[in-house]
Amino acid sequence: MINVNEALEIIKKNPGSFGTELVTLSKSIGRILKEDWHTDRALPPYNRGTMDGIAISYKDFENGVRTFEIEGIAAAGDQQKEKKKNGFCFEIMTGAILPIGCDTIIRYEDLAIENNKATINLDRITKDQNVHFKGSDRSLGERVSRINTVISSAEIGLGASIGKTEVKVAKLPTAIVISTGNELVDIDKSPLPHQIRKSNVYRISTLLASLGIECDISHLDDLKEEIKNKMESYLNQYDIVLISGGVSKGKFDFLPEVLKELGADKLFHKIAQRPGKPFWFGRRKKCTIFAFPGNPVSSFICMHRYFIEWLGHSLGTPLRKKLYAKLTHDVNFNRDLTYFLEVNISSSSTGELWASPQKGNGSGDLANLVEAEAIIELPRGKNTFLKGEVYPIYFYK
Secondary structure (H helix, E strand, O other), X not given: OEOHHHHHHHHHOOOOOOOEEEEEHHHOOOOEEOOOEEOOOOEOOOOEEOOOEEEEOHHHHHOOOOEEEEEEEEOOOOOOOEOOOOOEEEEEOOOOEOOEOOOEEEEHHHEXXXXXXXXXXXXXXXXXXXXXXXXXXXXXOOEEEOOOOEOOHHHHHHXXXXXXXXXXXXXXXXXXXXXXXXXXXXXXXXXXXOOXXXXXXXXXXXXXXXXXXXXXXXXXXXXXXXXXXXXXHHHHHOOEEEEEOOOXXXXXXXXXXXXXXXXXXXXXXXXXXXOOOOOEEEEEOOEEEEEEOOOHXXXXXXXXXXXXXXXXXXXXXXXXXXXXXXXXXXXXXXXXXXXXXXXXXXXXXXXXEEEEEOOOOOOOOHHHHHHOOEEEEEOOOOOEEOOOOEEEEEEOO
16 A cells, blocks of 8 residues: 555656647637747737827927827727827827827827817826837747646637637547446436445546546446456547446455456555545556546545546646645544545635535545535644644645
C-alpha cells in the first residue's frame, strides 16, 4: 500500500498521449491550446476613439482655441478622415478611427454644440486623452496566448480578433465507464430489496462530459469469464477505461486478477487513504485503467483527486488551481491514513477561506456529497486537526 503523494507521482509519470486536432474557434471553449497565438496586426489596429465627442488637435487648445468649427463626423467603420484647417474638429463616435490631424478627444458631456460649432467647457484637458493608440495593447506579431492554455471565453474573443477560424487543441481521449456487480440495476428500474440503482457510472460519465470527454457506458456482472472477454475488447478499443467496483478483497472482486491475465501493468493497488483505499491504477499498451472502489464516495474522491490530476498532465496543463482553506472546527481521525473529508467553504472579510466539515456516514453515503461542495485533504501522520489549521481543498461544485 502506498501513500497519496506516491500515488500522485506515479500518476504524473504515466500520462496519456492523444495527439492534437483542429477545431473551429466556436467549439474550442474549455479545450487545451496546442499552439502559440500571435497577432496578425497591431492591437488596436488604428488610433481609435474611446468616447463619443469631438476630435481636436491639442495644439489648437494650447493656442487658446475653445470653440471649434465642426468639419464632419467620424463614425465607427468609416474610412479615416483628415482635418484640413486649424481650429476645426470632427465629431467622433466610440470605436471610430481618429482623423488625421487630431490627437485628443473631448466628451460630449464637456461640450456645448450650436450652429455647427463645439465649445469646450473645460479649463484644462490632457493631450491624447480618450484615444486608444494603435499597437498600445499588442504589437504586430506579438504572442498573445501560449501553448497549453485552457481556452476560456476571453481566449475566444482574442482568437476572433486575430482571425483564428480554426484552433489547434489537445485531442481528448476515447473513454468507457464501466459499472460492476450483480446488485446493480438501471436507473429506470424499480430495485428489488437486494438491489440498488446504478449511480457511479452516471456521476463519472457526467464529470467526463464536463471536461469535454464523450464516453460510452457498460456494465459487467460478477462473472469472471464475462469480465475477461469484455475487458479485453475495451482495453484494445479505448484510451481510458474507468471502472467502478470489483477491486477490493471480496470473492467476486475479479478485476485485479483479470487485468493481470490480460497483460495490464499494475502501477499501484491500494492507497493509504480514507475513503478510496482499494483504488487500482495501471496501463496496457495505449490504454490507461482507473479501477475505482465501488462505494460511491470512494470513487468520487478518487475521480476528483487523481483522475483530474492525471488528465491535466496528459493534456499538458493543470485543470484546476490548488487552493487552501482553514478548518472551522477541530477534526479527529484516529487512523494512519490520509483523510478526505467533505466540507463547505466560506470566506471572511479578510480574504481567508474556511472549510466547514460535513461528516457523513462513510464511503457509502452518497447523499452527504450533495450537502457539501469541496473535499479537504487531511494528511497522514497525525490524529487531530485543529481549528484554524490550513489544508488543501478541491472543489467539486
